[in-house]
Amino acid sequence: MERNYVTVDVTIGKLLDEKKYKTLKDILSTMNAYDIAMLLEDMHDSKIQLLFRMLPKELAADVFVEMDEDTQEFLIKGFSDAELKDVVDELSADDAVDIIEEMPANVVKRILRQADPETRKQINELLKYPDDCAGSIMTTEFVSLRPDMTVEEAIKRIRRTGVDKETIYTCYVVGKDSKLIGITTIKDLLLSEEDEVISSLMETNVISVGTLDDQELVAQTIKNYDFLALPVVDTEGRLVGIVTVDDAVDVMIEETTEDIQKMAAIGSSDKPYPKVGIFETLWQRVPWLLLLMISSTFTGIIIAGYEERLAGSLILTAFIPMLMGTGGNAGSQSSVTVIRSLSLEEIEFKDILWVIFKECRVSILAGIILGVVNFGKILLVDGWMLQNEEITAGIALVVSLTLVVTIIVAKIIGCSLPMIAKTMKLDPAVMASPFITTIVDVVSLLVYFWIASSILNI
């Protein structure tokens, strides 16, 4: 596939240079909207407009939706009002809203001015919902049926109105006052007798979400039930829209990226990495780095406090990075595992004791294994091979015991903080590695110096 794409790229470049516009038009009209969008994004500015104008109207709108916002904005700025109207007319209301949300105010005004009154009303309706809720990602273009229709009438209705709908595969049965009372599928309709009545074949146990429900719940529901679309109802139970599986997939990817960013102490951004400017990137990263840097003042204070005593066994400082590094890694293994498991709904808060018990057992075993290996390694590598005379069995014992304790503490903190965050309605992902590492660093240093004092009498 990759190869195919490159070939098309070269061909189109050549044809453009040779001004073979007729051939270009033919090629483009056989291509997929997504592929054309990717192709245009990589083109030189002057060529983007030229190629875009060659596309048939409907395909042009599909391509427009798939492009990144910079290219969209560039195209809109070059459009005449008539050209803009052509594109806007073909957009579904939810796609239009997605585009509008990313555009500067003057572009938004131009788009709304070109939209026909009906679409404008729908767009304004959708714009009212807060970001990240079901209402903001739903489409209002769905197939609705009445319960007293026959299968034949229903299929006729779909044939007449289906062309503009986001999906015709799931059909929604609404009663009086637009209340959602059942769903059925094209499959059920096609496999039923023509004179059967919709109310007798529809599924009445309908799973739906509210307009203000979190988009993450929407995506999770669609995933759990393997739905192609999920109905969205208002507080009165009236059907106001549907969310289709492709939009749910986008939400899932967006939410996962946000989780991953939080786990790595990065502020979230809904733009892809190549589109985030230098200063926005700084803004995502520097506050977290500053916070974590300043919080490591504590480790500094602890070391400074033990300085005089350390002067006698200076070799102890050589193991601080290893202890902190291993503690950090052990803690982040647990926190990341628990955070992912929470977000996949494999575990919830009520499992906290079970999780801590499990992590306890794992960490004790892991601590012992690493402690023993570390003890051997220090004596063998640092002491014998590198001939460091300061290394004694006592030093190796202090370091290894500290390692065992550090791993156990790190894993228990690592698994419990995200779960506690969850119950406090905080995002578990912010309790990930960098945050936990800072706590573990302090604890492991204190343990280190305490054990060293006890065993080595420093």
Added chain:
Amino acid sequence: MERNYVTVDVTIGKLLDEKKYKTLKDILSTMNAYDIAMLLEDMHDSKIQLLFRMLPKELAADVFVEMDEDTQEFLIKGFSDAELKDVVDELSADDAVDIIEEMPANVVKRILRQADPETRKQINELLKYPDDCAGSIMTTEFVSLRPDMTVEEAIKRIRRTGVDKETIYTCYVVGKDSKLIGITTIKDLLLSEEDEVISSLMETNVISVGTLDDQELVAQTIKNYDFLALPVVDTEGRLVGIVTVDDAVDVMIEETTEDIQKMAAIGSSDKPYPKVGIFETLWQRVPWLLLLMISSTFTGIIIAGYEERLAGSLILTAFIPMLMGTGGNAGSQSSVTVIRSLSLEEIEFKDILWVIFKECRVSILAGIILGVVNFGKILLVDGWMLQNEEITAGIALVVSLTLVVTIIVAKIIGCSLPMIAKTMKLDPAVMASPFITTIVDVVSLLVYFWIASSILNI
């Protein structure tokens, strides 16, 4: 939704105690397969079988597919041969394969013995494909049409055979020798005239994958093109199966979890966290911890090597954890961002210079900001507020300069290693934080001691 579920849970528990089996049957038959599966998983063993036996045949198979493998295995072990046959008969071949892959050998034998010869053949066919490739996640139950059929004939064929198909919404047009030559959708069929010929309305620019293509490519393609299903062809271009969007979603989640695990230095497991035993968890985590622990021998050697010179300015050791921690965090911000961006296909290897240039600018600015803040903080907090007399402007300068260099080095290593891994056909995710931190630790220590020697003449 959550609340609903709990209520049903309690109701069913009560009805079971009161032995109101008729009512239970009625309730269960209106419920969704996923909900029933979740309900059964939480039940006491003895009740699982009782409830499962109340389900109508087809629903029972759907519920079975949704359950976790432990519950599946438990049920199978309690089934009579006839009961097992009932479930296996209703399973689609790809679902059967998913189940078989997780079961112990004796259970697999029982399942295969109960499958009818046709299903058994299909199952064995699917079992031949290596894990994680398109062939292993596809279903062989799709609607195929001939190019010379009319729309009317096509719809008739779908009505006749559609019941057992995984999806009827996308229909595949195959020519002689089962070669895939086009696709069409139920929507197109319903919106076309009845006497139109399939070959005139089908889309011939078909996007497909090969049986041995990676499942990640399959998921990515379905996501990019917003497909409901993707055809899978063999090396001769013959249509052998399709992958539906719900399976693609599962693949995406699985692959993302694997990425997240790798980034946190955890060996991958395809089981959810609560199902992974203590020893398997150890096996996922300990080898990485050991590797990283042993590799931090280098930092130990460096510190030990500078020990005598450090003895004069012991306060320098107090800042080592802060320098390493900030370096690690700065590096992992970059590596995690790049790894996620690579896996979402936002960037590829050819962008490496652009990425490095961007990270350079970000890291220089971030380095300067953190360096300046750190300089002020050391003099103000550590020196003045905590009245540590060892803190001089010289010490603050050494630490802050090292911090600037460390952040720049960390970000450049952090962004380039995952991209280099990608070209070497390695998984970029293994180049994440823990690995990069180890390198950054060594570099920052060397820089620290070098700057300290130059400025403080230690």
